[in-house]
Amino acid sequence: MVYRSIIYLLLITLGAGQFSLAVADNALQAAMELEGALLLTPDIENGKKVYRTCAVCHQPEAWGKESGYYPQVAGQIRTVIIKQLADIRARNRDNPTMLPFTRLELLSLQEIADVSAYIANLPMTRHNGVGPGTDLVHGKKIYEDYCAECHGPRAEGVVDDHIPLLQGQHYRYLMRQFFWIRDGRRRNxxxxxxxxxxxxxxxxxxxxxxxxxxxxxxxxxxxxxxxRNPDFPNYRSTGHRQ
Incomplete structure (x- = not known):
């Protein structure tokens, strides 16, 4: 707890932008921002306001797209969302589309805490994109042998270790992220x-x-x-304003 308090004070005193100049390691910067955001009490109502920007791509319901370009983030573990936002901002994870929206002047630590809590509380779609369904017995064996130990027996994730929930995620997004992880494009x-x-x-x-x-x-x-998300009645299902 003392460690987290020190991190928070550093971030408040120096600002996350200036603090990044004081450390060479992007992963360390992201970890410190994660710890700082976890100290804050999230404001769900403010999170809803912050999410207005996110809804254009991730959709008002935060269900993403079956094409896999945008993931379903609704229902994701709050600490995972915070970690990924911190990693993107620190460039510990490459995401050129999201990077501009994570700049400190646009997204404070408090707003990261707020929007992450809002997204985590959204219900998930029943109709995410799935694969061809032709080799599921083999897929189950691979999952149980290699993935379940970390991601959980049903891909439910782990809160304390910031391991993401994978269940209900779009197949094409999972495929794309797998290759990026394997090939080193996701440094986190x-x-x-x-x-x-x-x-x-x-x-x-x-x-x-x-x-x-x-x-x-x-x-x-x-x-x-x-x-349909009642918080955004003026958005069509495509994510664009009416």
Whole structure:
């Protein structure tokens, strides 16, 4: 707790932008921002206001797109969302599309805490994109042998270790991120995972991502069949303003 308090004071005193100049390691900067944001009490109402910018791409419901270009972020673990935003801002994870929106002058630590809590509380879609469904037995075996130890038996993630929830995620997004992790484009990926997946063949990758995409979240995390986010009545389902 003392460690977290010191980090928070540094961030408040120096500002995250200036603090980044005081450390050479982007991962360290991101870790310190994560710890600082976790100290803050999230304001869900303000998070809703912050999410207005996010909704244009991630959709008002935060369900992303089956194309895999935007992930479903609704229902994601709050600490995971905070970590990814901090990693993107510190350039510990490459995301050119999101990077401009994470600048300190646009997104404070408090706003990261707020919007992450808002997104985490949104219900998830029942109809995420899935794979071909032709090799699920193999996919299940791969998952149980290599993935379940960290991501959980049903890909539910781990809060304390900031390991993401994968269930209900779009198949094409899972595929794209797998290749980025394997090829080193996501520097914030777990080093053990990066090493472990180097030997995966094309069949293994498609099968396990297909299997994961079909792992449904528990009923209480799912949205009603025709749910639309009432916080954004002036957005169409495409994510653009009417």
């Amino acid at each position: 990926a777990d080093k053990k995972m990066v090493k472990q997946i180097q030997g995966f063949q094309s069949r293994d990758i498609s099968a396990v991502m297909d299997y994961i995409s079909r792992l449904q979240p528990p009923e209480e995390k799912l949205a009603p069949a025709d749910w």
